[in-house]
């Protein structure tokens with residue numbers, strides 16, 4: 001690669017060259033410099049990820065990536081030019097009359113540069129403004145769904161369909177923090193051979209309202225209040241709870257919002273749901289109701305609320321960074337797609353309406369049938385071009401998938417197209433690279449801002465003879481709207497079948513483990529406690545008591561308010577599948593463990609533990625008060641990954657204190673290290689100490705377990721050496737994510 005010959009970097013070559021950022025020569029101060037010695041280059045992890053063999057995450061063999069490759073442009077080579085390709089030799093001073101004179105309009109480079117800058121911003125999404133995206137693929141396990149749907153991408157195990165997924169928070173603006181209490185968007189664009197299919201879902205299976213006409217009301221209530229634009233990305237304020245208290249259809253989704261589901265540890269560790277009841281249509285035109293589920297391979301895990309609030313300051317990009325880093329490291333996130341199928345004849349067999357998006361079909365009633373797997377294996381090259389410009393639309397369906405009369409879905413089918421027109425500036429957003437289908441596109445649409453293709457031909461209408469009647473109307477593999485019979489009066493009313501609001505929230509509450517239930521009570525107490533008007537708290541309690549009097553009285557107790565009178569409360573069946581902690585998978589893959597160390601550290605112990613954890617897929621980072629190298633207790637040294645000042649326990653899943661007498665003494669005497677450990681303890685995280693490291697536990701007032709290698713309340717001490725038994729016990733505790741039964745009240749942190 002010679003920068004003297006930038007033309008050699010043809011578009012399309014760039015992808016192949018991405019890995020070698022380190023060795024790439026580039027200009028600096030008019031001279032060529034070799035980037036091998038340039039500290040500012042890509043991380044080694046990025047390069048490793050980039051050098052993975054084809055087909056294993058590089059995406060080069062993926063048809064969507066092949067479509068994008070020629071459009072990718074390298075900005076880290078070649079010469080600076082104007083938009084017209086004219087080379088520029090000076091971009092630091094505008095053209096002026098004399099050295100101190102006025103700037104000249106004649107300086108087209110300066111004007112172009114500033115004008116383009118002035119127009120960099122586009123409207124952020126009105127909801128789901130903050131997000132993170134990635135590419136990957138989906139593959140069905142077998143053809144067993146062919147009985148229900150004609151959608152090839154769901155039924156042909158030989159077809160690997162490229163996808164782009166965007167995760168998001170809902171209420172906050174683009175620059176808000178990731179770890180707020182909120183629903184997460186989980187939107188998937190499948191670039192199928194039969195056209196793009198978008199499954200625009202959330203990480204909750206229910207929504208806050210039943211009819212799309214209420215969406216502006218709901219969003220206005222939860223967004224920052226209009227008079228002062230406060231608070232940002234928070235639901236804990238008067239307008240939301242005023243709305244909730246008046247609109248009981250919100251309550252089921254509110255229960256999810258108050259639960260740990262609203263605080264995901266990672267986008268990779270949350271479920272996704274299509275929410276609505278959709279319709280599969282098979283080759284014979286027969287319909288079946290379907291609900292979609294995404295289940296993460298790593299299990300469903302959450303943060304605790306106190307942690308979330310701290311992470312929002314320590315690392316506002318926490319969830320974004322986690323997704324990006326794991327993909328760069330080759331730890332590709334995976335989800336299993338599942339479906340709940342309901343034959344049309346059974347539409348009225350439920351005690352709720354299938355068209356009501358505030359209800360779930362309990363998994364105990366209709367099991368989730370596994371269908372296929374999605375893997376995300378490639379980060380975007382450019383956030384704006386891909387993650388920001390991706391345009392999802394619930395009406396982007398392919399043959400085999402159709403809608404139902406869910407009144408929420410019906411208005412979504414209007415809204416998503418409409419919103420892109422303002423957000424992406426006109427009707428040609430489907431030409432943007434990330435939005436382009438892989439399927440052949442031929443329409444008679446013409447003109448509009450920002451057309452990217454060059455339609456060729458004379459006859460842009462149907463029917464024509466001039467164009468030979470083309471594009472022709474197909475009669476195979478076409479989308480035909482499902483034929484159904486509809487009749488009735490025009491009415492502006494809510495169906496009576498939608499009007500029961502409390503049974504499913506009660507089922508949710510009663511299906512929680514005691515810890516999950518306690519978190520819900522605390523969340524209500526926090527949110528309502530933040531409301532300024534006491535009457536709003538009382539109104540909300542009047543709704544909570546109808547869900548469950550015990551829950552309401554616990555919340556009321558925290559608020560110091562009387563529990564409202566409870567009417568009769570009907571019993572409901574439980575749904576154990578709703579608890580997220582009951583069956584965590586036994587993996588510790590990609591969990592992050594902080595190892596606190598200091599000079600005089602027992603290097604061998606740390607190395608042994610790190611190797612054992614790495615073999616199980618977990619990551620460790622050595623933290624110390626100072627950067628650089630730590631002196632070993634006897635010999636050797638240990639490289640510090642991060643300093644304590646730049647990190648915090650809330651950014652890790654567990655903490656280990658290294659052994660070595662001197663190191664342990666230093667750490668035990670240091671406020672930040674003791675705080676780090678007690679804080680992790682307070683957040684119910686696994687804490688392990690190697691040998692003398694137990695000193696730090698004592699300094700923090702945490703009981704040291706009597707027996708080595710035997711965890712007590714998720715605290716574990718090694719013997720003189722790090723044994724297999726120790727590693728095994730630590731991994732088991734870590735797989736459980738948090739130790740909820742731990743009593744943390746006595747520990748200050």
Ligand code: HDE
Pocket residue numbers: 125126127128131166167168184185186187200201202207211212213215273274275276357390391392407408409411412415416417419420
């Ligand atoms: Fe959305 N929603 N929504 N929504 N939604 C948008 O579309 C809307 C709803 C969801 O990563 C907007 O392109 C209405 C339910 C996700 O780009 C907008 C109604 C569910 C995303 C819009 C709903 C969702 C959006 C804003 C009620 C879960 C982010 C920007 C009728 C199943 C997609 C945009 C992305 C985005 C409207 C209800 C999920 C304004 C009118 C229910 C994941 O069109």
